[in-house]
Amino acid sequence: MTELSNTWFAERMGDHGIHSRYLEDHHPAHMPCLEIRRLDWAHAAEEAKRQAMRLVAIWAVEIVEEDASKQLYTYMALAHEEHRHVLLRTPIHHENPEILSISQHFISAYRMERHIQDMFGIQVRNILDARLWIKHEHWPEDAHPLLYDFDGKTPMLSDPERADMDYEYVPCDSESVYEIPVGPVHAGIIEPGHFRFLAVGEKILNMEERLGYVHKGIEKRMQGRTADEGLTLAGRISGDSTVGHSWAFAQACEYAANITLPKRASYLRGILCERERIANHIGDIGAICNDAGFAFMHMQCARLREDMARLHAEIYDHRLLMDNITLGGVAHDLSLKMREKLIQQTRDIAAEIEHLRAIYADTPSIQERVIGAGIVTTDEAKDIGLLGYVGRASGHSPDERIEEAYAPYDDLEVAIPEGKLGGVSTRVWVRFEEIANAARMVIQCLESLPEGDIQTPWNLPETGVSGFAAIESWRGEIVTWVHFGENGIIECYSVRDPSAINWLGLELAVRTVPVPDFPLVNKSFNCSYAGHDL
C-alpha cells in the first residue's frame, strides 16, 4: 500500500525557513512525521498557529537507536481541518535535556509539557506553569519513570522528606475570599481528583484542578509488550471509552503493520463505537439532570442504558463492550438475528430518548438550572482546542469522522451538531443530537453491512516503525502513537485522551458560577480522570 505523503505543512514550514526531514518509518503517510531542528521547535508551533491548526498533543519518548544508543525526542501532533494531522519531532540532548515551551502559542500544551517534565526530567523553558503535575509531591525528586533506565517494575516508595510537601495552589490573600478544598475522594460514585475553589459569597472566583491521583503507569507498562497485550491494556485506559481507546490503539498498530481492515470489520467497529457513544450520552444526560434534582430523567436514562448493556452482554459478551476490537478486525460477527435485535433496540432507544427529550425541554425546574450555566465562549473553545461534545457546544467542532474520514465513516453521512452558546444546556442539546445521529449511523451500518471477513491476519510490524491514529470516540478525538522494536514488541507509546484537553475548559466554565452549580457543570463535561492520569 503506497500512499501519497502529505507535504502541506512541510511546505508551509519551508516558506519560513524551517527545514524538515520526512521520516520513512512512520505511518500512515497522510499523517506524516517530520523531524525538525530543536531551535525551530517553538517557531514551528507559531507557524502552525498562524495556519489555524490546532494542537493535538505533545509528548516525549526515549528510543533505543540501531547502534544501541538512547535518544530522547519530543513530539508534537497538530491538525488542520483540511490538511489533517502532522507530527513534528525533535531530538533532545541527554546532557542538557531542555526544550522551549509552546504554551505561548497553544495554551493546552502546558499540562502535557508538565507531564514531559515529570516523566523525563526534560526542562521545558518558558512554560507558563512549571509545577509538578502527574508526579505528586511525595515522589522521589529524581524519579522520571519514562526514562529508559528507570525501573518500572518495582512499586515506587515515597520520599519521606517530601511526604508533607504540598502542591501550591493559586493563593488569594483577600479577606473576603474563602477556599474550598474538594477531593481527591469525592462524595458520589466517581473517580478521584482534587478541586480547589476560591469563592466569594456564593460565586466561584477560581477553580483549580489537581489531577494525577489515578496514574497507573500505563505508558511505561506498554513498553516491552506485544501489540495484543497492549490492546487489552488500551481497552482499560478509560473504561467508559473502551471501544474508542481500543480502536485508536489497534488502528495505530495496523498502520504500523501496514494492514487494512476488511470492510465488514470496519462497519462492525463503527457499530460498537456509536453504541458506546449512545450509552454514555444517555447515562450522562440522566446524571446531569440528577445533579439538578430531576431524578425522573436519571431513572429513565439509567434504565435505557441498562437495556443496552444487557444486549451487549448477549451479543458481544461484555456489558461495556471491552475486548471487542482485535488487531486487524473485531472479535464478534453478527448473525442476521442479532442484527435485527440491534436495529430494533437502537430504534426503540432513539425513540424513547426523543420522548424524554420533550419532557426535559418542557420542565421549567431543570431548564432554569441548565440554561446559561457554565459557559465557555467560542473564542475560548478555539484557544484551548476543546474536543468532542464540549467543543461542539461552543462552536468548535473538529471531528475525525469527517476530517480523517476513516472507514466506515467514509461511507456514512456524519452530521455534527454545532452549538454556539457553550453552556450546560447546549452541551446537553449536543448530546441529544449525537444520540440521534449515532442511532441513525448504527442502523445504516447494520442494514448495509458488507459481506466478507471480520479479520485481516495480523503481521508483526517491522523493527523501528511507528504508527499514529486519531479516532473520534464518544468524548472526542483520541490519538495514539505506537513505536515498535524488534519482534513486534512495543518500545514506546503515547496516548492522548480528549479529557487531557477538555479538563482545561471546565476551569473556565465554572468561573462566576455559584458553588452549588459546580457538580452540574462538571457532569456536563464529564471528563475522564483515568484517561487523563494514565
Place this chain on the structure above:
Amino acid sequence: MLRIMRQIIKVGSITEPLPTADGFEQLGAQLKAKIKQRFQGSLAIRFVDAGSCNGCELEVHAANNAYYDIERFGVSFTASPRFADMLLVTGPVSINMKTALEMTYEAMPAPKLVLALGDCAANCGVFGQDNYAIAGSVADIIPVDAVVHGCPPTPSAIIQGILQVMDSHHHAG
C-alpha cells in the same frame, strides 16, 4: 407533569427479583434480615476509587438502577466515611491514592467492613503488581473482608459481594 406521570406508569415497575439459579434470592432475604438486625435496616457504604479505569464505577452505578435497585436491601451510598459501615473499593491502589484510601479507612467507625471490587482491586488486574505507579491490591493496603472478581464485575455480582461481606464478616458486630 402529566407526561412524567404517564411515562412512569407506562414503564411500570421493572425491578427484578434476584436470579434464583445461584441460590441468591435466599441469600438476599437472609442478609436483608442481617442488615436489619446489625445495622437497623440500613447499611451505609462509602465508595472509593483507588485507581480504577472507571469501568467498575459504571457497574456500581448500574447496581443502583431500577432493575437491580440495590436500595431495596437497605443499602445506601454515603458521602462521608464517618458514618459508613462498609468501604467499597475499586481499582488497584495507585501510589497517588494510597494515602487517601488509608485516611478514608481510618475515618470509618467500626466494624469497618471492606469489599474489594473488581480484578484490579483483587490483584491489580492488567495494571500489575510489578508497576512503579501501583502500591498494591486493596488487601495490601487495608484489611479486606471480601473480594469480587470481574473486569468489571456485573451489577448482580456486586450485590452478591456486598451480601457476602455481611455474611463472612467476623469482627465484633
